[in-house]
Amino acid sequence: MPQLNGVLETALYVEDKARSIAFFRDVMGLAILRAEERLTALDAGGGSVLLIFARGQSTAGEDTPQGHIPGHDGAGPLHMAFKTAAEDYDAWRDKLRAHGVAELSEIHWPAGGRSVYFNDPDGHVLEIATPGLWPNY
Numbered sequence: 001m002p003q004l005n006g007v008l009e010t011a012l013y014v015e016d017k018a019r020s021i022a023f024f025r026d027v028m029g030l031a032i033l034r035a036e037e038r039l040t041a042l043d044a045g046g047g048s049v050l051l052i053f054a055r056g057q058s059t060a061g062e063d064t065p066q067g068h069i070p071g072h073d074g075a076g077p078l079h080m081a082f083k084t085a086a087e088d089y090d091a092w093r094d095k096l097r098a099h100g101v102a103e104l105s106e107i108h109w110p111a112g113g114r115s116v117y118f119n120d121p122d123g124h125v126l127e128i129a130t131p132g133l134w135p136n137y
Helices: 017-027 086-098
Strands: 009-014 031-035 039-043 049-054 062-064 067-069 079-083 103-108 114-119 125-129
Touching: 009 017, 017 031, 017 039, 017 049, 086 103, 086 114, 086 125
Parallel strands: 009 049, 079 125
Antiparallel strands: 031 039, 039 049, 062 067, 103 114, 114 125
């Protein structure tokens, strides 16, 4: 059986792309890899990429010199989690609070991991989690 090596990209669909990019760049500290009218790609760490699309603007797909990228979109409050080391968890909570980001909840997982949940400007449910959340993390 061929093996998968992780999730490469995650996409969020937002109402105000500039506002979301500012949040992920300034609050979350993600570097912009590519910025285009259709999408902005941010370095989400560990070789993963966060793609930000304006909601409803990517449904038709796109023809490129390399081939066709199929259309996609999403609605409602989506969820994604970022990994962090246990020793960085409190610093992340402090940083979020300093930026006025309200915590939705915090969980201490049975295997020892911790998670803090919060919203991005579009109401997507984001999470910062330490090891001990899943058997493989």
